[in-house]
Amino acid sequence: MKTELTQEQIDSYQENGFVCLDGFLDAGELETWRSVTEDAVHQRLSARTGNWEKDLNNQGNPDDFYAQVFTQCVRLADSHEGMKELMFDERLGQVAGTLAGVDGIRIWHDQALIKPPYGNATAWHLDNPYWSFSSRDSISIWVALDDATLHNGCMWYLPGTHKLATYENSGIGFNMRDLFKPYPEWLKIEAVPAPCKAGSAVFHNGLCAHGAGTNMTPRPRRAMTCAYMPDGSTFNGQKNILPKEYFDTLQVGDVLDNNEQNPLIWKK
Ligand SMILES: O=C(O)CCC(=O)C(=O)O
Ligand SMILES: [Fe+2]
Numbered sequence: 001m002k003t004e005l006t007q008e009q010i011d012s013y014q015e016n017g018f019v020c021l022d023g024f025l026d027a028g029e030l031e032t033w034r035s036v037t038e039d040a041v042h043q044r045l046s047a048r049t050g051n052w053e054k055d056l057n058n059q060g061n062p063d064d065f066y067a068q069v070f071t072q073c074v075r076l077a078d079s080h081e082g083m084k085e086l087m088f089d090e091r092l093g094q095v096a097g098t099l100a101g102v103d104g105i106r107i108w109h110d111q112a113l114i115k116p117p118y119g120n121a122t123a124w125h126l127d128n129p130y131w132s133f134s135s136r137d138s139i140s141i142w143v144a145l146d147d148a149t150l151h152n153g154c155m156w157y158l159p160g161t162h163k164l165a166t167y168e169n170s171g172i173g174f175n176m177r178d179l180f181k182p183y184p185e186w187l188k189i190e191a192v193p194a195p196c197k198a199g200s201a202v203f204h205n206g207l208c209a210h211g212a213g214t215n216m217t218p219r220p221r222r223a224m225t226c227a228y229m230p231d232g233s234t235f236n237g238q239k240n241i242l243p244k245e246y247f248d249t250l251q252v253g254d255v256l257d258n259n260e261q262n263p264l265i266w267k268k
Contacts, residue, residue, distance in 0.1 A: 003091045013099045017162035017208030024201035037224045040080040044073045071114040093266025096228045100139040104231025106262040115153045115221040121214045124179035128206030129169035132240045133233035138206030145222035152221040153212045154195040162205035
């Protein structure tokens, strides 16, 4: 794992709200991430229906637009030991924390995102407004398990929007342009694609606008991702991925420091 960061990469992340680290995983690590992700996704989908192949292709209602954006599996580390080992790697927290300029990193949630062959585009959106904490320093890693290209739905960003975004959000719906309703001035910003080789990692700020194109190939575009919360972040009242029993114990303003729910994977 290539964990060294140049000052230029850190500055670029801070300025643009995203940065691509080419060759983040070596060939052996990439193989491990691929097989662990595949196993964890199959396990999760078979737990859902007992037939992962059907589920992989027909998530929920197959006619739903969103089912064909990607197969989405959240919090795989909760139930898969191999994924837990990958996600709890302190080095991931160190790279994320160094880019974000924070002293500690907790896992918000991991997430496998597999855009199917000829799958729909991922509409422009912000991540942090979905989550149960509000931080201008939240950060996610997006690891390409296949080469991510302009053809198969690589990530795209609106640079600098992490500095402008409020917590208003449009959700991820059918319309690519919905995010521009609360932020019409962003229509003037030129989007930047982040194509990268398999094994590369793209990091983005949870308030940086991003989306992905249609997959115009007959192969899936697989990514394994994890969203991180800066240590010390506080509860904002939203449930998101928190289990009900834990959510019910929280008051707005409480520090989210439960290591079962949000493991601290790195501290400066
Ligand atoms: O993989 C995609 O198409 C979208 C990923 C995304 O929105 C994210 O990682 O926050
Ligand atoms: Fe996102």
